[in-house]
Amino acid sequence: MESExxxxxxLDRVVKWHGPHCVLDAVSLEVxxxxxxxxxxxxxxGKTTLLRIIAGFDRPNAGRVLIQEQPLDDxxxxxxxxxxxxxxxxxxxxxxxxxxxxxxxxxxxxARAEVIRxxxxxxxMVRLETKGxxxxxxxxxxxxQRVALARALVNRPQVLLLDEPLGALDQQLRQAMQGELxxxxxxxxxxxxxxxHHQEEALSMSDRVAVIDQGRVLQIGSPHELYESPASMAVxxxxxxxxxxxxxxxxxxxxxxxxxxxxxxxxxVPKPHGxxxxxxxxxxxxxxxxxxxxxxxxxxxxxxxxxTVQTVRYSGGELQYQIALSPHIVWTARLPIESxxxxxxxxxxxxxxxxxxxxxxxxxx
Amino acid sequence: xxxxxxxxxxxxxVLIAFFLxxxxxxTGISFVSRGPYGGIEWILTWENYVRLADPLYxxxxxxxxxxxxxxxxxxxxLGFPLAYxxxxxxxxxxxxxxxxxxxxxxxxxxxxxxxxxxxLRADGLVNTTLRxxxxxxxxxxxxxxxxxxxxxxxxxxxxxxxxxxxxxxxxIAPSLEEAARDLYATGWAVFTQVVLPLAKPGLxxxxxxxxxxxxxxxITPHLLGxxxxxxxxxxxxxxxxxxxxxxxxxxxxxxxxATVLLILLLWLKRQEAMWRTL
Numbered sequence: 269m270e271s272e273x274x275x276x277x278x279l280d281r282v283v284k285w286h287g288p289h290c291v292l293d294a295v296s297l298e299v300x301x302x303x304x305x306x307x308x309x310x311x312x313x314g315k316t317t318l319l320r321i322i323a324g325f326d327r328p329n330a331g332r333v334l335i336q337e338q339p340l341d342d343x344x345x346x347x348x349x350x351x352x353x354x355x356x357x358x359x360x361x362x363x364x365x366x367x368x369x370x371x372x373x374x375x376x377x378x379a380r381a382e383v384i385r386x387x388x389x390x391x392x393m394v395r396l397e398t399k400g401x402x403x404x405x406x407x408x409x410x411x412x413q414r415v416a417l418a419r420a421l422v423n424r425p426q427v428l429l430l431d432e433p434l435g436a437l438d439q440q441l442r443q444a445m446q447g448e449l450x451x452x453x454x455x456x457x458x459x460x461x462x463x464x465h466h467q468e469e470a471l472s473m474s475d476r477v478a479v480i481d482q483g484r485v486l487q488i489g490s491p492h493e494l495y496e497s498p499a500s501m502a503v504x505x506x507x508x509x510x511x512x513x514x515x516x517x518x519x520x521x522x523x524x525x526x527x528x529x530x531x532x533x534x535x536x537v538p539k540p541h542g543x544x545x546x547x548x549x550x551x552x553x554x555x556x557x558x559x560x561x562x563x564x565x566x567x568x569x570x571x572x573x574x575x576t577v578q579t580v581r582y583s584g585g586e587l588q589y590q591i592a593l594s595p596h597i598v599w600t601a602r603l604p605i606e607s608x609x610x611x612x613x614x615x616x617x618x619x620x621x622x623x624x625x626x627x628x629x630x631x632x633x
Numbered sequence: 634x635x636x637x638x639x640x641x642x643x644x645x646x647v648l649i650a651f652f653l654x655x656x657x658x659x660t661g662i663s664f665v666s667r668g669p670y671g672g673i674e675w676i677l678t679w680e681n682y683v684r685l686a687d688p689l690y691x692x693x694x695x696x697x698x699x700x701x702x703x704x705x706x707x708x709x710x711l712g713f714p715l716a717y718x719x720x721x722x723x724x725x726x727x728x729x730x731x732x733x734x735x736x737x738x739x740x741x742x743x744x745x746x747x748x749x750x751x752x753l754r755a756d757g758l759v760n761t762t763l764r765x766x767x768x769x770x771x772x773x774x775x776x777x778x779x780x781x782x783x784x785x786x787x788x789x790x791x792x793x794x795x796x797x798x799x800x801x802x803x804x805i806a807p808s809l810e811e812a813a814r815d816l817y818a819t820g821w822a823v824f825t826q827v828v829l830p831l832a833k834p835g836l837x838x839x840x841x842x843x844x845x846x847x848x849x850x851x852i853t854p855h856l857l858g859x860x861x862x863x864x865x866x867x868x869x870x871x872x873x874x875x876x877x878x879x880x881x882x883x884x885x886x887x888x889x890x891a892t893v894l895l896i897l898l899l900w901l902k903r904q905e906a907m908w909r910t911l
Binding site: 323325344345346350351352354355356358359360361362371372375376419420423 | 806808809811812813814815816817818819822826827830831
């Protein structure tokens with residue numbers, strides 16, 4: 269077996285029905301060896317079902333799951349080279365931390381000395397060396413999360429499945445654990461497949477992300493690709509904030525096209541990749557790419573639109589404005605506060621919205 | 634403690650009036666003599682307790698304990714799968730199964746035991762079926778044997794095993810079983826390593842609820858065992874109502890009660906130790 273296949277996962281047109289409801293609609297994707305791959309989608313998008321099919325808890329109605337190019341078909345969960353970190357950790361409440369972590373090794377009748385060595389190593393990796401004698405209910409949420417991680421990783425699976433691994437943690441702990449998860453993944457070099465509905469989590473940890481909704485894969489790409497060139501409005505809206513405008517796109521030669529919005533006039537936009545959306549299209553622009561100017565200035569390579577501030581939201585490091593381009597079109601702008609003498613705009617203030625003509629993206633309506 | 638204690642008074646009064654006082658009266662009676670015509674003569678004596686040393690009573694006691702243990706074990710074996718099925722069914726099926734378990738309680742226990750007599754007797758349903766199927770050409774003796782008592786006890790006390798077990802298993806998150814399966818546990822290992830230890834409180838409660846009343850059962854051995862199978866319950870009833878030897882009946886009851894308490898305490902202690910080493 270070629271080494272780059274170890275821990276590679278391939279889903280081939282996986283279909284799953286729950287009664288009359290199609291949960292997964294011919295989902296195909298490939299996860300490379302040693303990759304941190306996230307499956308991002310709203311609740312009910314079928315992402316947890318996908319993970320359960322890889323783990324072997326659910327059977328697909330059609331399609332196949334292959335690990336290392338070997339179809340898993342009818343293998344029960346305990347015979348698959350994968351382990352899972354469950355959504356609420358599912359730690360055994362009657363067993364100590366040590367016994368929880370040793371559970372998988374003991375079921376496989378691994379020699380006692382080896383069990384001790386590997387459990388010690390796993391607890392060290394998640395920085396819980398001193399808590400082996402505790403019981404799950406005596407641990408904090410973050411510690412329980414790490415026990416769940418150690419309990420799965422101690423078995424050295426080819427693939428680790430994580431179901432909303434940070435979902436039960438509060439915001440601060442969640443951010444700390446994102447770094448921790450990434451560190452551990454790089455240390456063990458195992459393929460991680462992580463299901464989450466939290467876009468920031470997916471973007472900050474993953475090598476690649478699959479966005480799924482209603483049982484279909486919308487787009488697979490690196491966090492940068494998903495954020496900068498979403499394939500559709502649905503992806504753009506699911507990842508990060510986005511402003512959009514509906515209008516007519518007209519392209520001639522060169523790298524820029526003109527975009528016409530009846531209420532606002534004409535401005536320049538980057539030429540869309542591949543097939544041109546004919547006629548009406550949607551222009552998408554990220555809120556932090558917008559500049560707000562007190563006076564209109566005629567600098568080259570910038571689009572300018574007049575607008576009115578509606579609301580201002582202060583959050584320490586940045587200001588978030590709601591600005592009305594017209595009575596019906598309201599955009600969001602996020603501006604970092606670069607100095608404490610910065611003078612914010614006030615609600616009702618007239619200003620000019622400006623952005624680089626190469627920013628933004630044309631998407632099919 | 635900060636909460637008022639006066640709401641406890643009614644329960645305390647009931648317990649003193651209907652439990653403690655009768656117990657003291659019985660203790661008193663157990664130390665006096667029987668009158669010539671069944672009454673009580675106020676002469677202090679150890680005689681009632683000395684009589685208990687008779688091996689006859691020991692046999693009855695051992696037979697009762699044996700039947701109660703067998704009843705408890707059979708109830709565990711029958712009750713656990715049922716309780717598990719109930720706990721893991723959809724809410725609708727759960728409701729239906731609980732109803733099925735509870736429906737027998739709508740009929741008087743005595744009536745249900747009589748129904749068993751009809752089923753088990755020589756020309757009852759069981760024997761008729763055996764004969765129709767050609768499995769037996771002469772009636773199998775079922776009624777008035779220890780087997781009939783065992784069947785009756787299991788039938789009567791099974792719900793007391795199923796309900797606490799169901800409550801305990803229902804609280805075990807199904808994800809724990811999935812986690813165990815994910816960690817290489819076979820079906821049997823999931824049961825012994827996860828389900829059983831976590832269902833322990835329900836199992837212990839169920840065993841106590843089945844063992845204690847089976848040991849002291851009176852109606853079932855009386856009706857299904859006939860005169861053949863004397864058990865502690867029937868013996869005490871016999872002493873009080875037939876022989877009219879109240880002091881000896883009282884002594885029997887007290888020793889029986891003390892023994893049950895002792896058995897339970899020892900058993901629970903051992904359970905505790907056993908689970909700790911697991």
